[in-house]
Amino acid sequence: MIPVLGFEGERVAVLGLGRSGLSAARALRAGGAHPVCWDDNPAARERAHSEGFEIKDISRDGAFADIASLIVSPGIPHLYPEPNKVVALALEAGVPVDNDIGLFFRSFATSEWQELDVTPKVIAVTGSNGKSTTSALIHHVLSEAGKPVQLAGNIGRGVLDIDPPESGGVVVLELSSYQTDLARALTPDVAVFTNLSPDHLDRHAGLGGYFAAKRRLFAEGGPDRAIIGVDEKEGQFLAGQMSEGASDDRVIRVSVERKLSGPGWSVFARKGFLSEYRKGRQAGSIDMRNIKGLPGSHNHQNACAAYAACRTLGLAPKVIEKGFASFGGLPHRSQLIAEANGVTFINDSKATNVDSALKALEAFRKIRWICGGLEKEGGIAGLKPGLQHVLKAYVIGREAANFAMQLHGVEAQVCTTMANAVAQAMAEAGEGECVLLAPAAASFDQYDSFEKRGEDFIREVEKRL
Missing domain, CATH: 3.40.1190.10 (Mur-like, catalytic domain)
Known part of the structure; x- marks a missing residue:
């Protein structure tokens, strides 16, 4: 642990009690500060309370009267599209707002x-x-x-x-x-x-x-x-x-x-x-x-x-x-899953935007492409330079039909689910081809995270090999 310096004896508010928030609270306490913790999730508050941290609703007026600084977790907006209510209260009270990265570099x-x-x-x-x-x-x-x-x-x-x-x-x-x-x-x-x-x-x-x-x-x-x-x-x-x-x-x-x-x-x-x-x-x-x-x-x-x-x-x-x-690569990032009967299976579930998906399409040849999900702002027109490598697209997600309609010049099949997409791609793939998951979209229409989506792809591939 890196104890946080500069707040000895002071009360420091921590908003968001996930991995970074709890870590910041522990490091603040180790450095002699008194963390005051809050999260909208009762389960997160209970975890912090079980470690002996003070739990206080800092979204109420006057909550920052004795607070030296507010430490905010990354997922909480501090400016755009609009500040979180707690952040706005801190700024109105003249309380500095920081995060665990700032605490790290100062300590x-x-x-x-x-x-x-x-x-x-x-x-x-x-x-x-x-x-x-x-x-x-x-x-x-x-x-x-x-x-x-x-x-x-x-x-x-x-x-x-x-x-x-x-x-x-x-x-x-x-x-x-x-x-x-x-x-x-x-x-x-x-x-x-x-x-x-x-x-x-x-x-x-x-x-x-x-x-x-x-x-x-x-x-x-x-x-x-x-x-x-x-x-x-x-x-x-x-x-x-x-x-x-x-x-x-x-x-x-x-x-x-x-x-x-x-x-x-x-x-x-x-x-x-x-x-x-x-x-x-x-x-x-x-x-x-x-x-x-x-x-x-x-x-x-x-x-x-x-x-x-x-x-x-x-x-x-x-x-x-x-x-x-000797570098094996990272999970869900151009990750080699398997090679069977001359077919290569690649998990690039982290390709959640058009630019990263395009790079995956340009990295491989003869692609059976599993794509789709929660489409991001700007559409998918930027994928066009990589589509020449695609033999066929197998589109998943709630918006699969709309996604498939935008893939001009590419044969596309609306599969909706990962299970259907993998089954169809594997049935049609031949020697020298690649079954590639590179969604060019976020995962949240069907999965909690891109990791969960990649794990589902791996699971569907492995049970059919």
């Missing part, structure tokens, strides 16, 4: 670090797609290289649940826009921006607000190294803002769309080969074509970002390549 470094031979570092990863895989890949490579490393944030453990770092320790954080948008402190040593595509626009009042939330990790944090995907205009703009000039190697540009040139530091992937250039000369390369845990250009982008992050810590290209080769 991570302590006076005890003076006794460590090598100062610990934090690598923070954000972006629309690929941040989980990039974070896990960095963690895996560092672990395989024998580094003391912990994975936390939006993946792995809660940020305040990790162990105090040892000498030379590294913490890898995956951070969502919800987390970067509100955190009052953001001070990573290395910050990574993978890419940007429309998502969570209601929470950020549009694409500009969404990008601004991601940008805070760099603008507020002032990292020693900034690793930035430059295949979108927002990434190019961010790299330009962080750099003092073309040769400024504090910024590492990443691309999977083109060869990057110039006197600075860059990592790019083309035709299955990752290349690192510094000062106009090649400094390293990796053949990605046979690395099964990282298929497709979207995973090559993840690999470029992870490679750059590991290089900033001094790892040699061959050491990184060895780590890549």
Whole structure:
């Protein structure tokens, strides 16, 4: 646990008592604060009460008279589309609003670090797609290289649940826009921006607000190294803002769309080969074509970002390549489920938006595509470049018929349920083909989460093999 510093003897309100909220309450108490907890869910309140926390309805007028700060869980709106009532009360009372990420960064470094031979570092990863895989890949490579490393944030453990770092320790954080948008402190040593595509626009009042939330990790944090995907205009703009000039190697540009040139530091992937250039000369390369845990250009982008992050810590290209080769991938993200009778089964349930689904479609050939669900704002027209690889679509979800009608030029069958879609796809799949779950939609019309949807896909595949 990382005890929260700076609130000794003060009352700090915690709104939302899920994983991050309870973790924040425990860390606040460990640092000498008195947490005052609230959640609309009675079961969540009971869990907190069983751990000895004070439970108080902070949605009532006057509740913030003796509160030093309000700590808010990521799923609770603090500004758009409108602030949660409790957040609004705190702001009206002049009480600072923060989250567990802000608490982590204000508390991570302590006076005890003076006794460590090598100062610990934090690598923070954000972006629309690929941040989980990039974070896990960095963690895996560092672990395989024998580094003391912990994975936390939006993946792995809660940020305040990790162990105090040892000498030379590294913490890898995956951070969502919800987390970067509100955190009052953001001070990573290395910050990574993978890419940007429309998502969570209601929470950020549009694409500009969404990008601004991601940008805070760099603008507020002032990292020693900034690793930035430059295949979108927002990434190019961010790299330009962080750099003092073309040769400024504090910024590492990443691309999977083109060869990057110039006197600075860059990592790019083309035709299955990752290349690192510094000062106009090649400094390293990796053949990605046979690395099964990282298929497709979207995973090559993840690999470029992870490679750059590991290089900033001094790892040699061959050491990184060895780590890549043993990386098994993450569940529900281009996850290889099985290979039978020449047919490959891939679970990419995390492809909940058009951009991530398109990358999955472009990563494979001869696809029997299981898609559909709760359609997101903007429609699915952006999938068109990847549809050339689709032999047939098997559409699930409550809006399956409407989804299927938008798949122009592709044979589509309305299956509605996962069981029907898997059964039909497996019956029709032949040697050399791929049955791919990449929904291009949210899961909430039929499932509690994309994980549950992916698990259902796996279950239906396995019982038919």
